[in-house]
Amino acid sequence: MKAKRLVVVSNRLPIVLNRTGAREWKIRPGSGGLVTAMGPVLRHRGGLWIGWLGIPENDCPSDEYLRDIISAGTDQSGYSLRHINLCKEEIDKYYYGFSNETLWPLFHDLFTHCKFDQGCWDAYQRVNRKFAEEVIRHTDHDDYIWVHDYQLILVARELRRLGFDRQVGFFLHIPFPPLDIFLKLPWRFQVLDALLEYDLIGFQTARDRKNFIGCVRALTDYQVTGRGHVNSIHTDERPVLVGAFPISIDYREFNDFAKTQEVADEAWIIHANLPGRQIILGIDRLDYTKGISHRLLAFENALARYPDMRRRVTLLQVVVPSRRNVEEYEKLKQEVERLVGEINGKYTEVGWTPVHYIFRSIDRQELAAYYRTCEIALITPLKDGMNLVAKEYCASNIEENGVLILSEFAGAAAQLYPNALIVNPYDLEGVADAIYKAFTMPQDTRRMMMRRLRASIQRNDIVKWVNSFLKAGISKELSDFPQMELFVPKQ
Ligand code: GDG
Secondary structure (H helix, E strand, C coil), rough: CCEEEEEEEEEECCEEEEECCCCEEEECCCCCCCHHHHHHHHHHHHHHHHHEEECCCCCCHHHHHHHHHHHHHHHHHHEEEHHHCCCCHHHHHHHHHHHHHHHHHHHHHHHHHHCCCCCHHHHHHHHHHHHHHHHHCCCCEEEEEECHHHHHCCHHHHHHHHHCCCCCCECCCCCCCCCCHCCCCCHHHHHHHHCCCCCCECCHHHHHHHHHHHHHHHHHEEECCCCCEEEECCCCEEEEEEECCCCCCCCCHHHHHHHCCHHHHHHHHHCCCCCCCCEEEEEEEHHHHHHHHHHHHHHHHHHHHHHHHCCCEEEEEEEEEECCCCCHHHHHHHHHHCCCCCCHHHHEEEEECCEEEEEECHHHEEEEHHHHCCCCCEECCEEEECCCHHHHHHHHCCCCCCCEEEEEEEEEEHHHHCCCEECCCHHHHHHHHHHHHHHHHHHHHHHHHHHHHHHHHHHCCHHHHHHHHHHHHHHCCCCCCCCCCCCCCCC
């Protein structure tokens, strides 16, 4: 079989443009889970990435200038980029409105954060059409089109309306909600029908796939066949494959980078400045799904109930700015900063500050140094598609002495639960107990658990993920991707 060119379509391109002068721009790599995962895939295979640059059309440099900087980026990265222009109204309604204030909270089971607005839905449809037109303009029969995430659910529907009859795959990076929650969406039939225009739909976990199949059974008459890894839905037009493909990271890249001298030096400096302490690490985009406030309250609970931890632990919480234009995110920032202030105000002593709080994005080296050196990672989202930070922490923890505390509501729990301390992020006392358990865990237990975590992530890395998806998508063959079953809490 001739290898097809891979065409990735996502809301954002993997680069960010910053203006440095009247006509000067600096280009830097984007961050976020999708970019971390798909960057290495395209670097390995080559191909084309279609997406938006993250700034309004009016603020963009000229097309000619963009062509130059993008082609310079292509030479370095080994794949090409095509950008889509969005005007301010489209950004407000399609991106902030429907994607981030309707689908994002709804799919994370946080219905009370949802806004339902017909104008935003209309804009969402128009922008998805725009992406579809761009796909048609820049691809041909030798390409495999792979659309990503909740911002672009309607792309296949728009492609079909434009007469496109080639295979199109879709991967949802965030969770898919259960029927009772999905039903709240005023456009539930349109969204479900649009998903069924893809040939292959990939979810992060078996639970997401089950939720989706539950919605299909309840809201359509289509027959669903198959068991285990992949199901088929027999629509009037085509069979649609539906599978669980837990996303991963480039294990080797994180592991090798953590071993470099620069990272070792930076890790040493971090600990030299916090002598005699175990460092508990939290790293999240500013987002209410990540459970940052609950985590801070749980840490406070641990300090109150386990006084022997005082002066001997530091919580290092990095919060990366995100979606600054959404009012709720500004409120969340204030809430997090209030809690940090309260905890520090209550417990700080001369020579010890319980919470070190960083509100900015950090560079790759600093991130690797924290992963390598922090004794505990506290990753407690209220709901998360996968959570790559958990996997990155283990891949970079080359001394194998870290403990991973992980929310049962992160997709990663299905894979990592046997060797992580699994917690319910809403159970503040339970999280506090897990922090204390990690703090007092003997070295040999830490080492055994971390070794197993690292081995599991190494076996199921990003290359395996992409190959299994493409094998199912292009040749309709199932691969040997291991089944990650539901994580079911035990008493
Ligand atoms: C979505 C889903 C799913 C973060 N801060 C910095 C930084 N990062 C990088 C991390 C990691 C990525 O961003 C965050 O990935 P997550 O998976 O934790 O979360 P989302 O961005 O919400 O991603 C998620 C993912 O898609 C993939 O499918 O796992 O569930 O929500 O790679 O390292 N990187 C740098 N500086 C930072 O300050 N360099």
